[in-house]
Amino acid sequence: MHRFGVWAPKAQKISLKWRDQILSMEGPNERGWWTLEVSEATCGDKYGFLLDDDPNPYPDPRGLRQPNGVHDLSEVHDHNLFEWHDKFWRGAPKVGSLIYELHIGTFSKEGTFDGAIQHVPYLADLGVTHIEVMPVAAWAGKQGWGYDSVALFATHEHYGGPDGFKRFVDACHANGLSVILDVVYNHFGPVGNYTTKFGPYLNADRKTPWGAAVNLDGEGSDEVRRFFVDNALMWLKDYHCDGLRFDAVHAFLDLSAVHFLEQVAVEVERLSATLGKDFFLIAESDLNDPRIVRSREASGYGFDAQWNDDFHHALFTMLYRPKAGEGSYYGDFGSIEDLHKSLVNAYVYDGQYSVFRRRKHGRPPTGLPTHHFVNFDQNHDQVGNRAQGERLEHLIGLPAAKVAVGLLLTAPYIPMLFMGEEWATSAPFLYFADHEDEELRKAVAEGRRAEFAGFGFEGDVPNPEDAETYERSRLRWDEQSIGKHAEMLTWVKALIKLRRSYVAFNDGDMHHMRVNTDAEKRILILERDEARVLINFGEQPYEFALLEGEILQLISQEGPVVAENRLELPPTTLAVLISSTFDVENRQVARRKRLSA
């Protein structure tokens, strides 16, 4: 028995195509739903819905499986048939997270969930705590980043479908890792979106960079919100995901008294309490609005964390001078004061004018702990939105890349690594896609070339629709043990170990941190309790005075001259010092002592 259902509030008639039959559905009920119980229907049956007099069956907007792609019929699927092995699953820890972002298609040789599973023990050993998986909901075509998903309840078959993803999550749990899934609710992909045939999922009166905005507050929006919220709950409940990362929440236009994100947080909290699991909600937000991560008691939306691009941009522009066509938003950053501010205030832009945005931007995150902010020195966007998909190390070289990840892993925000950066992989991460529509393929390829040409970029722009562009982006695992790759991996592991050894790297109170800079010489000193992180961003060696009892724990490259309690840092070097005489019980006193030294 299976009960079919679909929301189609404006339809006069909905029929179910099931096996070879066309059956009239009952409805609509007062919520606009049509339903039909079919006693012989069973898992694996193909089905679709016919609207009014349209003879074509369309896939179920909430179809759990699209075995033959997003244009074809849906398949009846039962999440409960999967056999889980994670009986001690408790959800995700939040404070103390260390996230690893990966893209299933390019992470392993196979480009599938099962391919990725082989590397899970390695990730556990590396010391990360959460795997953030780029979107896996089904889209048209084979390869893609996942932001063109259209069948949001189905898992991409080329990755291994629903059971493949469950096996992956199960394997992560077996290795003590949490899984955060990237979900895209601000738009549907350009090919194969049949939802709009069924209901008002979009609001044509409001445009976003990806077309009409999702309808979160207009007529029928309760059910549209239900669609997305139910989708979020499905990944947590039926796929055992430990958290979700919401793509581009700045593209949500919602004037409701209860914002969509708040509704999500409330409903996820309810599920969390029901199941006894902690779920982690992360927003990709470029709003610099602390409301998103503020608690609901304080009139926030109650998300756990938000991506913080400002840290990335401030750090990146200290290490690299962007050229034309390399992200015009970098123009808003570039001074050591920006990096300083991002370390003590999360946001660099908390109300001042942004040249890139041509308006004031942001507000201070007053009172919020650092644990609400996810920092990174690269991610899929910052790498992949470059014309040639260069990773950070490709642009700035190994010594500078070691400085970048060194600061990332010693600053008390939630660090996120982008797959492969831990060994400075030589593979680029390019923008690739597989839009099945021939005209769209052309338009995407030409559009991308024209976009970069418009920015003044003069190099080659790989065609996103070429299969080769996809293949080139695949991680090169075999280089891990060689030369600079091995050096980077050792460095990252040492940093993670250090982070786990001292409270100083994990204290979330922004006021506890002291940052000193020497703008002219491009020196930054991050100080907190027993730890000091010294960075020389300059072009000359710089001599630091060591404090009494301070011991060099880590240094990103050899060559310091230590004499009479002085440490000489070569250019582009980061060092971590720990005071062996630090008085943990009286940290205030100890700190004052050190400052006066």
Next chain:
Amino acid sequence: MHRFGVWAPKAQKISLKWRDQILSMEGPNERGWWTLEVSEATCGDKYGFLLDDDPNPYPDPRGLRQPNGVHDLSEVHDHNLFEWHDKFWRGAPKVGSLIYELHIGTFSKEGTFDGAIQHVPYLADLGVTHIEVMPVAAWAGKQGWGYDSVALFATHEHYGGPDGFKRFVDACHANGLSVILDVVYNHFGPVGNYTTKFGPYLNADRKTPWGAAVNLDGEGSDEVRRFFVDNALMWLKDYHCDGLRFDAVHAFLDLSAVHFLEQVAVEVERLSATLGKDFFLIAESDLNDPRIVRSREASGYGFDAQWNDDFHHALFTMLYRPKAGEGSYYGDFGSIEDLHKSLVNAYVYDGQYSVFRRRKHGRPPTGLPTHHFVNFDQNHDQVGNRAQGERLEHLIGLPAAKVAVGLLLTAPYIPMLFMGEEWATSAPFLYFADHEDEELRKAVAEGRRAEFAGFGFEGDVPNPEDAETYERSRLRWDEQSIGKHAEMLTWVKALIKLRRSYVAFNDGDMHHMRVNTDAEKRILILERDEARVLINFGEQPYEFALLEGEILQLISQEGPVVAENRLELPPTTLAVLISSTFDVENRQVARRKRLSA
């Protein structure tokens, strides 16, 4: 000397037309402003701006006077030349307000500020505290409600221009009354809006019922916000207004971390502190979102009050059964429970499904006092948006209208009267306009007919563009002392006096109020400390038991039989009882006694 300035960030060249000269302006500066100091320029000089190679001079978007209408040149004007007499001006009280909404064009015989001044002593005598003036910023044509304003810094010349409005405010202050001005920042009128030639005031990607949304968060939005905020500050500072009523804030689409309304509240507070005046900020909001009036410390926007349509709709539908074409939003209301809820919770819709909106609506105003909500039993919209502009009394007759205003004035929200309702004036308040564009005139007239026909309305729809429609809407002062008009006026004055005599009618804590209803017999009892308000909405007389020591203070129509401590209320009657033995010191005890009686 006068320093001319205009914001035109995209212009290549801006020239000033001044007297008979065309002078090149300097600019743009980094904010996008062009300026020119002209030493001989003086008050009364006409001027305009020429953009790039366009030979037409356009009026100044911030022109302080448009003596020949909004299409013509602006005039140099100095606010400081006006001689004020309100040296004890302290701004507006907030808690305890009693607002009177009026439309300058139809309030007096003359339809001008000076005409209105003659009636100010009457309003003071009536007992209202604040005059809320419908928009006076300049629009194209003569008559209009004011929501088609386009020259937002100039005052409508047909009303008497800038000095006329100042004389009016001065007269109100001389009579102890505060002035709240209705300002429209969510759109510009359809005729004579030249702002968009100068800069990105609008965002074409977002539509509202009045066209493109105002650009509050896109490129250049700092200056657009500056334009509106400076406008708000001007009315307070240069016109001595005591507060502002923001039209339709639900049409603001603003994703900034600091919402436009919060910025307004912050900047008005700063001006308030500078001048030592209390300014009153009111939002017309149909969002049912308490954020607007919540304090900024609690992450609200910090407005003082919001209009509360829910009370109106709940009350109106208790007294009148709307027909087709009479406001489809009324379909969401109609039960005595709705009215009950609006009395104890401000919002009727605080999260449940609205059939009219086809989605859930609102959230609970938890913890907010009643003083943040402006209630009314009619207003310019509720009357004027009816096809035939009938006021409440025209629809429901005098006894019911007395009940309506009786509840309005005894419930502890901020009451607002709509001009003329205090004597149940026989004049309608129709929708009228004077769009100078001949095609638009036709379109408006036909559009309005078609709109009501579409709703199924079958009666006559007066043409808004006819001068007669305007004239018919003028208040009829000469009827004040006659028959039912006199009866209503006496009733309203008595209610206001009563409201000022007992704390019970003014206590802002929603939890202190008890409302009991008998749905079947349509009885409502509002109880608070020593006061009880009894209403019989039903069609049969209803017998109330009086409590010991309770005395009948007011009753909306004669005819009760009082015997053995019982009061018989005829249908459609409101009575106010006050307990003479109420123990003010021990109100809890006294209340319990009464409840057990």
